[in-house]
Amino acid sequence: MLVGGKGTRLRPLTLSAPKPLLPTAGVPFLAHQLARAAAAGITHVVLATSYRAEMFTEAFGDGSALGLFIDYVYEPTPLGTGGGIRNAAGLLRGGPDDPVVVLNGDILSGHDLAAQVDLHRDHGAAVTLHLVKVDDPARYGVVPTGAAGRVTAFLEKKANPPTNKINAGCYVFRRSVIDEIPAGRPVSVERETFPALIEADAVVMGYASDTYWLDVGTPEAFVRGSCDVVLGHLLSPAMPGECGEALLLASATVADDARVTGGTVLGVGSRVGNGAVVHGSVVFDSAAIGAGAVVRDSIVGRGARIGDGAALTGVVIGDDAVVGPGNELMHGARVWPGVRLEQTSIRFSSDA
Numbered sequence: 199m200l201v202g203g204k205g206t207r208l209r210p211l212t213l214s215a216p217k218p219l220l221p222t223a224g225v226p227f228l229a230h231q232l233a234r235a236a237a238a239g240i241t242h243v244v245l246a247t248s249y250r251a252e253m254f255t256e257a258f259g260d261g262s263a264l265g266l267f268i269d270y271v272y273e274p275t276p277l278g279t280g281g282g283i284r285n286a287a288g289l290l291r292g293g294p295d296d297p298v299v300v301l302n303g304d305i306l307s308g309h310d311l312a313a314q315v316d317l318h319r320d321h322g323a324a325v326t327l328h329l330v331k332v333d334d335p336a337r338y339g340v341v342p343t344g345a346a347g348r349v350t351a352f353l354e355k356k357a358n359p360p361t362n363k364i365n366a367g368c369y370v371f372r373r374s375v376i377d378e379i380p381a382g383r384p385v386s387v388e389r390e391t392f393p394a395l396i397e398a399d400a401v402v403m404g405y406a407s408d409t410y411w412l413d414v415g416t417p418e419a420f421v422r423g424s425c426d427v428v429l430g431h432l433l434s435p436a437m438p439g440e441c442g443e444a445l446l447l448a449s450a451t452v453a454d455d456a457r458v459t460g461g462t463v464l465g466v467g468s469r470v471g472n473g474a475v476v477h478g479s480v481v482f483d484s485a486a487i488g489a490g491a492v493v494r495d496s497i498v499g500r501g502a503r504i505g506d507g508a509a510l511t512g513v514v515i516g517d518d519a520v521v522g523p524g525n526e527l528m529h530g531a532r533v534w535p536g537v538r539l540e541q542t543s544i545r546f547s548s549d550a
């Protein structure tokens with residue numbers, strides 16, 4: 199599992215924790231991927247870490263709580279996706295022809311991983327990529343395929359993509375292909391390894407699916423992913439409770455006349471006051487939402503406080519930040535950790 203990225207698009211949340219460890223539907227994001235891997239029969243996982251590496255060991259230890267053996271490798275300077283995979287090679291346990299599943303650490307996917315491995319084996323492929331269709335392919339690795347699903351090109355983040363079929367960030371590699379990635383220098387599988395394999399006429403297969411899929415790399419996607427798991431749109435064995443409109447973790451409290459809906463998760467010890475509405479949001483541990491506040495499609499960081507009557511839509515509030523009573527924050531606003539917006543909306547003299 200590739201978990202070494204800095205998660206810059208999710209700042210300020212990723213200033214204190216790496217993206218794969220952000221609380222998602224009640225558990226660290228990666229727990230959902232680890233649980234699905236375990237359910238597909240995987241027993242040994244190597245986490246390819248770099249940014250905030252020590253936090254992964256603290257979160258998952260040897261993996262026994264999840265029924266897995268987890269090993270860790272560390273890149274003092276990030277080696278890219280291919281370099282990260284190569285760096286893990288020494289810990290892989292299979293032989294040269296055995297399949298190795300590689301996952302980006304920010305993907306929620308409902309596809310049948312075992313079926314992807316079967317397709318890989320059936321074709322004796324060098325690599326088999328999971329493919330999904332999206333509306334905005336230019337943001338991803340675009341993957342045209344030819345007869346019988348054979349991949350004909352790999353185009354990473356290019357304008358005017360020829361197809362809307364994209365790389366979904368889950369690969370099956372033949373072990374020997376990993377050993378051939380150059381060691382000790384940055385390598386991108388998307389820009390270097392995959393194009394070179396296709397150029398050399400190696401068998402690179404696509405496993406297409408139309409099941410649930412989401413890259414949670416932006417705040418909007420992160421909130422949607424958490425809500426989708428709580429609502430049961432993606433079934434996760436790691437979800438700590440029943441699916442429904444809301445997931446309340448230990449000692450979270452909601453005033454009788456408040457409404458918490460849309461797959462919202464309320465973290466440990468968080469509080470929602472009288473008449474407040476919290477919809478489709480992720481509220482981290484110990485955060486407090488005041489009376490009459492309205493919070494939609496937003497992330498409220500650990501220990502943050504939202505004042506009475508404040509209105510938040512599509513925003514990210516950093517850990518321990520304070521949004522004073524009556525403030526309104528809209529689409530895309532981000533409040534950095536510890537910042538205090540004390541009074542009602544700031545006005546400029548030109549508004550008068």
Ligand code: GDD
Binds near residue numbers: 204413
């Ligand atoms: N170990 C390690 N080292 N991991 C890394 C490094 C690194 O240097 N750089 C990135 N990663 C990890 C990230 O932590 C993340 O889990 C994964 O690799 C992918 O990085 P992103 O930064 O999320 O890439 P992306 O979303 O822009 O694009 C990738 O995913 C798309 C699907 O969501 C590409 O693989 C695209 O081709 C693909 O379509």
Ligand code: MG
Binds near residue numbers: 302304413414415
């Ligand atoms: Mg990503």
